[in-house]
Amino acid sequence: MVSSSPYSSLIDNEKFLYKLVIQLLIFSQGSHKLLEPHLLSIGTKLRNGANLQDLSHELQAVSKTLLHISKQTKQDVDEAESDTTALQDDYVMGRLDELLAEVEVPLRFHQQTSMLKQKLRANHSEKAYxxxxxxxITxxxxxxxxxxxxKKGIDVFLEDLTEQLDEIGQQAEMAGQANQLSIDNRDTLNTEIHRQVGNLKSSTQSAQELSILKTHTSEHLDRLLAQLLxxxxxxxDRQQEVQRKIDLMTQKLQDLETETESLRTRLKIEHDKALCDPLTGLPNRLAYNSRAEMELSRWxxxxxPLSLxxxxxxxxxRINDDYxxxxxxxxxALIGQLLLNNCRETDFAARYGGEExxxxxxxxxxxxxxxxxxxIRKMIQNCGFNSNGEDINLTLSCGISEFKEDDQLDDVFVRADQALYQSKQHGRNQCTIYVE
Incomplete structure (x- = not known):
């Protein structure tokens, strides 16, 4: 068996590398614009019979280019991931801002909500985010x-109200019973008086002497007087007790009236706040939904005719970003007041959400x-709005739709929204009627 020499092995390795370079050249063609000049140069030298040593300079250049492409690709991926994360963060912040605009915020949380909205609209680091x-969430x-x-407070109030009404009912029943007892006692007294008068009459008729008559008469009169007293x-005593119960019922009724009026006032305040947008002072989406249902029923x-x-x-x-x-x-706030001040008394204007x-x-x-x-659009365009002395070009676009046969609220809203989209597409600062 003849063993191969080191020189022979070196030649085999060089042939293998040579084939590998050719395959790499074929595979990589058109893969990246930075590789193309080097691949063309290698291809030209291979066609002219160059060996691996002749290609070493170009192969080193390919290696450096591949390293550069790898770094650039990683950087692009990182930037894409960063942009995606930023978009996700903006989306989450925007949704939270919309949620806080739509939720019914009690008065005690208004300042906290306002501060949080400002934070939502600011740029944040990851920690601040x-x-x-x-x-x-908190x-x-x-x-x-x-x-x-x-809700628990109202439930407790209603339970207490029920108990107090039951107690008043019991007191009224007792007062009625006392009144009935008084009537019964009066009847008993009348019966006893009639009996004593009858006895006195009998004694008078049977008396033989004046002294005996006087004695019987005096005794009967004494008994009558004692019974009357x-x-x-x-x-x-009974009248005093009844009066005391009546006074107690009157006081309880007055207390209940005061508590009920206080609760009614609180509920009205909360109800009014729940239907009002705190920033613009206009009715909010909840109020719009209620009014829209009423107008739909009337229509x-x-x-x-009824238009939206x-x-x-x-x-x-851009206003938020620049100013x-x-x-x-x-x-x-300005747009809200201008819309409110320039519509008719029969019209209903509300902030639907965001800038709508x-x-x-x-x-x-x-x-x-x-x-x-x-x-209204022209008036707002020429209102001369400015911030810190700097003029701001403020314009509005709108979409209009009239209620048609068999319409529901969503049908009209979708048409008006599509008309608004047409206004935006055609250059903004204009009003468009929906046309099918």
Missing amino acids: KKVIDSA LLLNIKDYGVSE EHKQMED KRYRA VIWDIDYFK GHKAGDKTL FVMLMPNTQEHQALEMAEN
């Missing part, structure tokens, strides 16, 4: 616990609603 999320749980506590004392009954307008602030995010969220809040507003216009056809909307 987690704190904001935790704060939002706030929502506190609002939930407060709502449960308020006893009856009077019993009636006085179905009388068939008077959806407003949206143009480039609102800050305080300017954004100021913009929302809605307006219900009873007894108004869509072309009439368009005319009114155009006047």
Whole structure:
């Protein structure tokens, strides 16, 4: 058996590497623009009969290029992951902001909610981001616990009210019984008087001497007087007890009236707050849903024209980004007041959420609603809004739809929203009627 020499093995290895370089060249063609010049150079040298030593410089260049591409790819992946994470963070923050705008926030949590909204709209580090999320969750749980506590408080009040009403009923029943007893005692006294008078009459008729008659008469009169005095004392005591019970019932009824009025006031305040957007002072989405249901029922009954307008602030995010969220809040408050001040008494304007507003216009056809909307749009465009002395180009777009046969609220809203989208697509700062 003849063993191969080191020189022979070296030649075999070189052939293998040579084939490997050719396969790599074929496989890598068109894979990356940075590799193409080196691959073309290697291909040219191979066709001219170059060996591995002749290709060493180009192969080193390929190696460096591959290393550079690998680093660049990793950096692109990291940036993509970072962008994805940032988008996810923005989405979570946006959803929390919308949730806090829609949730019914009790008065005691308004300041905390306002501060949290400002934090939600600010740029955050990873640590601050987690704190904001935790704060939002804690706030929502506190609002939930407060709502449960308020419900328990009302339940306790109603239980106490029931007990006090039962007690008043018992007192009234006892007063009635005392009154009946008084009537019974009066009947007994009348019977006894009749009996004593009858005895006195019999004694008078049977008396033989004046002295005996006087004695019998005196005894009967004494007994009558004693019974009358006893009856009077019993009636006085009973009347005092009845009066005491009546006074007690009167006081309890007054206390209940005071507590009920206090609860009614609290509930009205909370109800009004629940239907009001604290930033703009306009009714909120909950109030809109209630009013829209009422207007829909009225429209179905009388068939008077009814139109819906959806407003949206143009480039609102740009206002927040360029001028800050305080300017954004100021913009929302201004738009809310302008919409409220420039609609009719019969119209209903509300903040639907975010930078969107809605307006219900009873007894108004869509072309009439368009005319009114155009006047409002032009007025807002020329309102001269500024932040810290810097003018801000403030415009609104809107979509309009009139209620049609067999419409439900969602049908009209979807059409108006599509018309709003058309306004945005055609350049913003305009009003559009939905056309099928």
